[in-house]
Amino acid sequence: MPRIVKHPELRREELLDHAQALFLTHGYDKASLNDVIAAAGISKGAFYHYFPSKEALLEALAERFAKQALAGVEDIVADPALDPLGRLNALLAKSRQAKIETAAEAWALFETLFRPENLVLFHRINLAASASFSPVLVETIRQGLEDGTFRTFDPEGVADIVMQFGMATHDVIAKAFASGSDADMEIAIEALEKRVRLYETALDRILGLPDGSIRIGEPGYVRAVMTARRSNPSVIAVAPP
Amino acid sequence: MPRIVKHPELRREELLDHAQALFLTHGYDKASLNDVIAAAGISKGAFYHYFPSKEALLEALAERFAKQALAGVEDIVADPALDPLGRLNALLAKSRQAKIETAAEAWALFETLFRPENLVLFHRINLAASASFSPVLVETIRQGLEDGTFRTFDPEGVADIVMQFGMATHDVIAKAFASGSDADMEIAIEALEKRVRLYETALDRILGLPDGSIRIGEPGYVRAVMTARRSNPSVIAVAPP
DNA sequence: CTATTATACCGACCAATGGTCTATTGCTCA
DNA sequence: TGAGCAATAGACCATTGGTCGGTATAATAG
Numbered sequence: 001m002p003r004i005v006k007h008p009e010l011r012r013e014e015l016l017d018h019a020q021a022l023f024l025t026h027g028y029d030k031a032s033l034n035d036v037i038a039a040a041g042i043s044k045g046a047f048y049h050y051f052p053s054k055e056a057l058l059e060a061l062a063e064r065f066a067k068q069a070l071a072g073v074e075d076i077v078a079d080p081a082l083d084p085l086g087r088l089n090a091l092l093a094k095s096r097q098a099k100i101e102t103a104a105e106a107w108a109l110f111e112t113l114f115r116p117e118n119l120v121l122f123h124r125i126n127l128a129a130s131a132s133f134s135p136v137l138v139e140t141i142r143q144g145l146e147d148g149t150f151r152t153f154d155p156e157g158v159a160d161i162v163m164q165f166g167m168a169t170h171d172v173i174a175k176a177f178a179s180g181s182d183a184d185m186e187i188a189i190e191a192l193e194k195r196v197r198l199y200e201t202a203l204d205r206i207l208g209l210p211d212g213s214i215r216i217g218e219p220g221y222v223r224a225v226m227t228a229r230r231s232n233p234s235v236i237a238v239a240p241p
Numbered sequence: 242m243p244r245i246v247k248h249p250e251l252r253r254e255e256l257l258d259h260a261q262a263l264f265l266t267h268g269y270d271k272a273s274l275n276d277v278i279a280a281a282g283i284s285k286g287a288f289y290h291y292f293p294s295k296e297a298l299l300e301a302l303a304e305r306f307a308k309q310a311l312a313g314v315e316d317i318v319a320d321p322a323l324d325p326l327g328r329l330n331a332l333l334a335k336s337r338q339a340k341i342e343t344a345a346e347a348w349a350l351f352e353t354l355f356r357p358e359n360l361v362l363f364h365r366i367n368l369a370a371s372a373s374f375s376p377v378l379v380e381t382i383r384q385g386l387e388d389g390t391f392r393t394f395d396p397e398g399v400a401d402i403v404m405q406f407g408m409a410t411h412d413v414i415a416k417a418f419a420s421g422s423d424a425d426m427e428i429a430i431e432a433l434e435k436r437v438r439l440y441e442t443a444l445d446r447i448l449g450l451p452d453g454s455i456r457i458g459e460p461g462y463v464r465a466v467m468t469a470r471r472s473n474p475s476v477i478a479v480a481p482p
Numbered sequence: 483c484t485a486t487t488a489t490a491c492c493g494a495c496c497a498a499t500g501g502t503c504t505a506t507t508g509c510t511c512a
Numbered sequence: 513t514g515a516g517c518a519a520t521a522g523a524c525c526a527t528t529g530g531t532c533g534g535t536a537t538a539a540t541a542g
Binding site for chain 1: 535
């Protein structure tokens with residue numbers, strides 16, 4: 001085989017790209033290392049030059065996800081015009097948007113993130129994302145406590161609950177999407193909307209706010225994104241079976 | 242090798258017992274099928290006579306856990322003297338007790354359930370347990386809504402949140418126990434107690450109750466169980482390395 | 483413009499894994 | 513007693529994640 005040398009950073013990104021596509025479509029366990037290196041067009045040796053193990057590849061992928069996610073909210077964090085409640089709402093809306101768009105993308109590929117075999121991948125992503133988001137959330141909650149907007153305690157704990165709510169959408173979607181038919185998508189959308197509304201109220205109360213203070217995006221937003229993405233799926237490179 | 246024939250149900254239970262011990266100590270992925278059948282003292286063929294795959298073994302194990310868990314609370318469910326709040330409190334205390342005892346047991350074996358490699362196992366158990374518990378919780382919440390004890394909505398959603406809180410203890414413990422030293426256990430205990438208190442208040446507010454209504458066991462209970470178990474570990478058969 | 487070194491890369495090889503298959507043993511019941 | 517079937521054994525298989533010795537290429541020094 002001809003030897004192809006690329007810039008290490010590019011190679012690494014390519015590897016992550018192909019791993020992402022394969023892990024998302026087949027699941028971390030089912031997608032074999034050989035699949036990944038075949039898709040990336042490199043040798044075993046080359047792969048292990050970049051990552052010490054398959055596990056490390058997963059970890060790196062999760063970190064990249066988290067980094068992208070954090071980059072997506074840095075404007076919100078930096079915006080001095082936002083009060084704690086406003087900032088919290090903006091953060092929640094953003095993270096929800098990202099989650100739904102990811103879901104829509106996976107769905108468009110007729111394979112979904114929300115499958116049991118993707119548990120590991122999803123958990124790693126969420127772990128990394130949480131590690132990034134946690135400080136931001138904690139700080140926001142603490143501010144809200146200080147200026148009297150929120151009436152609660154244990155900012156770290158509350159931040160964890162907020163992120164739990166985020167993670168929980170995984171299982172909600174997973175259950176509804178389980179059998180994968182079109183009708184299920186409608187069910188999933190309904191369930192998601194309802195669940196989001198519940199989380200809003202739950203957060204209101206945990207934070208000691210009047211019901212209706214927390215607003216995670218407009219009603220109907222889920223359906224809009226999902227259906228739009230479905231008819232116009234973005235392209236992710238997928239290896240042949 | 243001499244051929245040993247046993248009653249199928251006994252064999253199956255034995256298989257589950259050994260699988261449980263190995264999965265708990267080494268993790269689902271790391272514990273190989275060969276380890277399991279070696280521990281159980283049977284052949285490959287015999288194993289695949291009972292389970293169609295390793296995955297199925299995991300599933301069966303999760304179901305057994307769930308069944309045991311449900312059996313443990315049926316007296317609470319059946320008790321007509323309990324009002325919704327009392328029943329909810331009893332259910333929560335019981336499930337927490339079970340979780341902590343499991344944790345203590347795993348800890349006593351110097352290997353803990355709360356490790357990344359046990360994610361899959363833990364998730365499966367929780368999934369099965371949730372499926373069992375959900376109806377009970379939903380019914381309890383619904384009763385509380387009807388008789389005016391609770392001031393909330395979407396019983397299914399709230400029940401899910403309750404179970405989320407249960408699952409979340411996994412990650413809380415996992416983080417604190419990560420490096421596995423003795424000091425970490427103290428930290429883990431503190432974190433757990435604090436977190437339990439947060440969940441109590443969060444549930445109070447979600448259910449529209451005055452703070453302090455929900456009581457998930459006595460303070461200090463976690464430490465008591467953990468330390469007691471540690472000095473007097475129950476025996477689980479473990480295969481040689 | 484060489485010589486040297488460091489890095490990116492290749493692919494044969496390995497032990498272990500989950501799973502399949504055929505053959506045999508022992509229980510049950512007619 | 514013996515036919516039939518459930519239970520068991522274990523050789524075998526393809527695939528998997530991972531290792532290793534080696535090679536080509538780019539960067540650097542002389």
